[in-house]
Amino acid sequence: MAVTFPKGFYWGGATAANQIEGAWDQDGRGPSVDDHFLGGSITTPRMITRDIDPARFYPNHDGIDFYHRYKEDIALFAEMGFNMFRLSISWSRIFPNGDDEKPNEAGLAFYDNVFDELAKYGIEPLVTLSHYEMPYHLVEKYNGWESRELIGLFERYCKTVFERYQHKVRYWLTFNEINCGTMDMGNLFETSMIQGFEGPASASHTTMQQRYQALHHQFVASARVVRYAHEHYPQFKMGNMDCFILSYPGTCDPADQMACLSEMRRVNWYCSDVQVRGAYPSYAKRFWRENGIELKIEDGDLDDLAAGTIDFYTFSYYMSGLVSTHEMQQVEGNMSEAGRNPYLKSTDWGWQIDPEGLRIALNQIYDRYQIPMMVVENGMGALDEVVVENGEERIHDQYRIDYLRSHVRAIGEAVDDGVDLMGYTWWGPIDLVSAGTGEMRKRYGFIYVDKHDDGTGTYERRRKDSFFAYQKIIKSNGAEGL
Ligand code: BG6
Numbered sequence: 001m002a003v004t005f006p007k008g009f010y011w012g013g014a015t016a017a018n019q020i021e022g023a024w025d026q027d028g029r030g031p032s033v034d035d036h037f038l039g040g041s042i043t044t045p046r047m048i049t050r051d052i053d054p055a056r057f058y059p060n061h062d063g064i065d066f067y068h069r070y071k072e073d074i075a076l077f078a079e080m081g082f083n084m085f086r087l088s089i090s091w092s093r094i095f096p097n098g099d100d101e102k103p104n105e106a107g108l109a110f111y112d113n114v115f116d117e118l119a120k121y122g123i124e125p126l127v128t129l130s131h132y133e134m135p136y137h138l139v140e141k142y143n144g145w146e147s148r149e150l151i152g153l154f155e156r157y158c159k160t161v162f163e164r165y166q167h168k169v170r171y172w173l174t175f176n177e178i179n180c181g182t183m184d185m186g187n188l189f190e191t192s193m194i195q196g197f198e199g200p201a202s203a204s205h206t207t208m209q210q211r212y213q214a215l216h217h218q219f220v221a222s223a224r225v226v227r228y229a230h231e232h233y234p235q236f237k238m239g240n241m242d243c244f245i246l247s248y249p250g251t252c253d254p255a256d257q258m259a260c261l262s263e264m265r266r267v268n269w270y271c272s273d274v275q276v277r278g279a280y281p282s283y284a285k286r287f288w289r290e291n292g293i294e295l296k297i298e299d300g301d302l303d304d305l306a307a308g309t310i311d312f313y314t315f316s317y318y319m320s321g322l323v324s325t326h327e328m329q330q331v332e333g334n335m336s337e338a339g340r341n342p343y344l345k346s347t348d349w350g351w352q353i354d355p356e357g358l359r360i361a362l363n364q365i366y367d368r369y370q371i372p373m374m375v376v377e378n379g380m381g382a383l384d385e386v387v388v389e390n391g392e393e394r395i396h397d398q399y400r401i402d403y404l405r406s407h408v409r410a411i412g413e414a415v416d417d418g419v420d421l422m423g424y425t426w427w428g429p430i431d432l433v434s435a436g437t438g439e440m441r442k443r444y445g446f447i448y449v450d451k452h453d454d455g456t457g458t459y460e461r462r463r464k465d466s467f468f469a470y471q472k473i474i475k476s477n478g479a480e481g482l
Contacts, residue, residue: 003412013429030096223308250324316377
């Protein structure tokens with residue numbers, strides 16, 4: 001049966017400022033935490049340096065130079081047929097230190113230009129307010145989200161951009177993959193608690209007490225911002241953003257069923273239960289107790305959570321994994337490891353490919369919350385080869401086309417299952433700097449960028465075969481090309 005998508009379905013791509021913009025120190029921008037990360041690989045973790053050493057190469061400093069090439073890139077997105085583009089605002093482009101008295105006008109003007117360019121093509125922006133970054137000054141001064149001070153600073157930043165872009169942006173997400181704050185590695189990106197730290201990004205930085213307290217501060221910040229938006233800008237739609245890592249029980253041992261349930265709560269449900277329902281879930285107390293977590297919850301915090309529930313649920317989906325109480329082989333994954341599933345193949349970076357899992361995830365989430373949803377990240381990091389044919393450079397990325405088609409088919413099935421899905425934005429419609437490894441060779445794009453891991457390259461853009469495959473899907477609203 002052919003898959004049908006709702007009329008007005010959003011098709012597009014998703015990015016983050018620190019992974020594409022570059023121009024890290026231009027037009028008044030302050031250093032962001034990502035500007036302190038060197039490049040790594042699947043075997044070598046990214047190193048974090050406290051001072052920026054001009055003799056070393058920091059891949060986020062130049063990104064893919066979207067800052068100067070946004071017009072060309074947006075034209076290519078329009079050519080593919082996008083009607084949505086997810087991007088984030090770099091907090092340190094607006095408030096270079098995070099606690100400045102006044103915003104940086106040049107930074108505000110840059111996003112005005114980007115939104116105007118998108119509007120020219122009828123592309124709706126979906127804006128993440130915080131995607132894995134913060135002004136580095138806030139890391140050194142406050143240890144990131146460990147400090148409650150961040151709540152007020154984040155509110156000020158959000159109010160500034162809401163006011164400025166109120167006529168240009170309708171869809172907003174507060175924190176990217178907020179639930180990665182529960183994980184040791186993920187929390188490095190998500191809550192940035194690396195005050196004074198130098199060393200490998202894989203090293204353990206935080207206790208569970210610190211992580212869950214930092215998350216509490218983010219929940220309050222998010223809820224206050226959502227409430228403010230609802231009160232002042234009724235046209236806004238406010239969303240959360242979770243990194244959904246679907247778990248299956250490793251065996252039919254009931255102990256594995258329970259382990260899987262606990263893992264799903266810990267990784268996938270804890271944060272969204274708060275952000276969708278406006279209160280900590282019933283299982284939280286026992287979880288806190290058993291893990292020695294004592295949250296400092298101030299008067300008014302719980303009221304804030306209740307008043308700032310989100311309008312739509314969004315998530316990233318890349319993989320699934322097994323959870324078991326029995327010995328099990330582990331594989332690499334998005335911000336964490338997972339048990340290997342013998343029925344699944346993996347990407348070049350070891351992430352297990354599971355389109356059916358996306359259908360399952362969509363159904364599970366919708367069963368739980370019954371609010372509109374969007375898949376705002378899904379994609380495949382792969383090694384691409386450029387071949388020259390008749391004097392033209394080509395990238396035949398059939399593996400990416402297969403991944404795309406199978407996942408779009410899965411979301412179509414979920415829509416048919418009754419899930420209220422608003423849109424799908426592929427992660428990395430254009431090659432960009434990998435968050436986890438800092439590599440360029442881990443390519444996600446339908447558009448190739450001639451930049452390499454050592455920073456060399458022309459930065460020229462090329463259409464891969466997948467560019468035309470996605471174009472066909474979008475043009476027919478999913479009726480063809482699958
Ligand atoms: C998500 C992040 O975790 O996965 C993105 O929101 C990231 O920022 C994406 O780039 C893919 O991960 P990676 O490590 O391959 O870049």
